[in-house]
Amino acid sequence: QKEVEQNSGPLSVPEGAIASLNCTYSDRGSQSFFWYRQYSGKSPELIMSIYSNGDKEDGRFTAQLNKASQYVSLLIRDSQPSDSATYLCAVNMRNTGNQFYFGTGTSLTVIP
């Protein structure tokens, strides 16, 4: 079992729709969770971080964390073509000395 798992997609949504991205992780003691966006040929950039159970909203983005289920998700409301990218889930795992582990990413395409 991989440390961090994501649906690889690709995921396609029409412009204006909600895109939902999911991620599960193996280390129950993990404390920090991040969503990165990576455009083709570019480096990953942080879009959301979440540390506590529940929802965290930032503009059109909402991160949801459920530590009991070891599940973290990202919702993108009013999706725009500029949101088309690969979204990477990252988990900072305490039981492995604070390493960051990444999922393989979900490719999102927003269709105009």
Place this chain on the structure above:
Amino acid sequence: DAGVIQSPRHEVTEMGQEVTLRCKPISGHNSLFWYRQTMMRGLELLIYFNNNVPIDDSGMPEDRFSAKMPNASFSTLKIQPSEPRDSAVYFCASSFTGTANTGELFFGEGSRLTVL
């Protein structure tokens, strides 16, 4: 403030040659990570330094790979000898690790390596 700086941005070399990738982390960050990204395997953690000390190098593929961090502002990843399967984008990232948790990772722009 400058971000994480990597060099070279692109490297094309022939099989068997030595490759050295360089990274300057963000000033004040005490953790440095080297990742390799390929289409097949995604982002793989190669090695992680904390306060210049290698904490976990279990992701280093084999003895051909080595990494050093002689001081807080510089790290290298060396491949010798290089092989075509080493072709990938290599990212350096840094963060600040406190007693409670680790802050976000900041990535450099990556070094794209092609081994012919």
